[in-house]
Amino acid sequence: MSAIGCGRTADNLVIATTTSTYDSGLMAAILPDFEAQHGVRVDLISVGTGEALRLGQAGDADVVLVHAREREDQFMAEGHGIDRRDVMCNxxxxxxxxxxxxxxxxxxxxxxxxxxxxxxxxxxxxxxxxxxxxxxxxxxxxxxxxxxxxxxxxxxxxxxxxxxxxxxxxxxxxxxxxxxxxxxxxxxxxxxxxxxxxxLNAYGVMMVNPAAHDIDQEAAAQFIDWLVSAATQAKINAYTVNGRPLFRTDCGF
Amino acid sequence: MVEYSAIAEIVGRTLYVSGVAVLIAAVIGIPIGAWLGLRRKKSSRWLSALVYTGMGFPPVVIGLAVYLLLSRQGVFGWLNWLLTPAAMITAQAILAIPLIIGITMSTVRDVDPELHLQLKSLGATNRQIGRTILYEARSGVLLSLVAGFGAAISEVGAVMMVGGNIDGRTRVLTTAIVLETRQGNFDTALTLGVILLLAAFVINLTAVLAQRNV
The missing domain is CATH 3.40.190.10 (Periplasmic binding protein-like II)
Structure with missing residues (x-):
């Protein structure tokens, strides 16, 4: 990804996600671990699913993490994204x-x-x-x-x-x-x-299609692998607010 | 994405809310501005500084204050105004009042001080002096109304907070532009933006034409 071409710093991975993953505090709880492991700084854009998908479609994000399965499938079918994985649900x-x-x-x-x-x-x-x-x-x-x-x-x-x-x-x-x-x-x-x-509210993660946009493919792939790894999934299950778990990963995907 | 009738409705509501807000602000602001402009005491400087601070007051703070006052737990919660045009009018009026006071005050100050003395020597009452000087300063007063209206109609943060951007009830041009942009409907957002600019232009043009005639 060219730092000059798109006005983003080369080290920052831009993730467009939904307000629910952000407002619930989940991302703040698990992301530092990813940033430390891979030396990647993450810019989190917290918007609605529709807007997150549009940011991805325009190449303004590297990864999208959203919750509207039909829209996700459409996003994939139209060639805007690759490597979709199920992440978690509540x-x-x-x-x-x-x-x-x-x-x-x-x-x-x-x-x-x-x-x-x-x-x-x-x-x-x-x-x-x-x-x-x-x-x-x-x-x-x-x-x-x-x-x-x-x-x-x-x-x-x-x-x-x-x-x-x-x-x-x-x-x-x-x-x-x-x-x-x-x-x-x-x-x-x-x-x-x-x-x-x-x-049921299921979340999926997708990489913005690197064939269509100049994205940070390496960091994006690292993030997606990290997000669905056993260790991170365990952390998602263990994340609680006021003693109550907010997300789970055994959703029958 | 938005139909013609919906846009017309939003434009109508926008003009109504900002128009009423400026009217209320004028009724409160012009007399205070005139009074401050006519006072020539030392303590006026403090008041002037206060008014000028008010002219630059962050609208979003006004929004927060109005929200808290009108919320269920707020002092004026019983009015049931939150999330209605009345709340938006309140916020915009509070935004416009310091502008109207400030500009009226400075134009009244700029009226020839000799006039004040002449009127006094002719035995005019304070009320008559005030009215005559305000008349001399009328183009500045008109400018204050235009500035107040411009600030009110272009404000977005406060009306989003206290009005809630409810479709068909409290959505105005600025909040609609935010929503349409967020949803990627750039055509609609641009159309609304052009309408907002046009509305501001027409108001300013009217004011300029009126100034030439007064």
Whole structure:
């Protein structure tokens, strides 16, 4: 990779990842180990899945770590990425106020829960930003046969953190990855729906296609190998926040 | 990616929010600016320094303050304004007030001091003096409104925080541009950017034309 050509320093590996891996503190916990082992400095760009894939497609990142399988497959099929590997997973949950205006506490079918939210016209906050979480939310609405709109549906086009903050402020429901939710201790929101198979949240890593862009292929390959190595996978499983594990690697990939 | 009607709606909301904000800021800022401009006491320097500091106040700090005041736990939480245009108007008005005060103050100061003495010798009341001097300084006052509007309409951080960029309710041109750019919809982002520039240009042009006529 030419330092002058693309304005990046040759030593820095640019990883475009999702806000969930960043906000949950996972990357900060495991990355120093990689940087020390390989003498590579990592620039972490924390954005939504859609934006991360676009950064990769434009050659503005060397590696993408995202969570929207269909988009990942499309990214690979269009020749933007190579060497896709499954990394880890956690799950999405629907959080809401303890008053539970839509009466969905304990519901196990996520689509049914959304139907009840829509019927009750209970406030719902959506990422609305083409992120992995937003893509999953839209798939669930589709499964429920609902096109969400109305005063109760708030599409804010912001990150997971902002969405949780505003949902909390408005005592509203939201779809969130469990890791980001657990990391926050300022929220009055509680988990109301969990456990639906459609709420599985799987992460994949891909190298930006070196045939298409001038990327740091060596460091990118090192990173991907390191991320799926037994030692790092063990660290991912061992990472906890407030004593609770956030990600696991036995996802039945 | 955004339909024509959605863009029109965003433009309308943008003009409404910033327009109302500047109106409120004018009602508060012009009298204070005129009063400060007419005072010729030593302590005025302190006030001037305060006003000039306010003119450079980071909008994002205004956003934070307004957010905290209007949040559920905040002093004004009962208003239920957070994440509504009212919150955005509040933030933009607070942003514009020091600009309007500052520019009004300095143009009123620049009005010939002789006029002040003449009016006084003619037996004019303080209120009459103020009104006459403000009239003499009218082009500067107009400039203060244009500057306030420009600051308000181009602000992004504070309105994102207190308005929430909610589609169909609190999304304005600046926050829409951020969202569209992030999503890689550069065409839409550019279109919105050009509209924002055009809106600012039309307002400035109107002000310049009005200045020639006053």
């Amino acid at each position: 799950d999405f949950v629907i959080v809401g106020p303890t008053s539970d205006p839509a009466q969905i506490m304990g519901e196990i079918d996520a689509a049914d829960a959304l139907t009840q939210i829509a019927t009750a016209e209970a406030n719902f906050f959506s990422r609305g930003d083409d992120s992995g979480t937003h893509i999953r939310e839209m798939a669930l609405w589709e499964a429920a046969g609902i096109v969400p709109s109305g005063d109760w549906y708030n599409s804010i086009g912001q990150g997971m953190g902002a969405t949780l903050t505003l949902a909390n402020e408005r005592e509203a429901y939201a779809l969130v990855d469990r890791g980001t939710y657990l990391k926050r201790d300022d929220l009055d929101l509680t988990v109301v729906v969990e456990g639906d198979a459609r709420l």
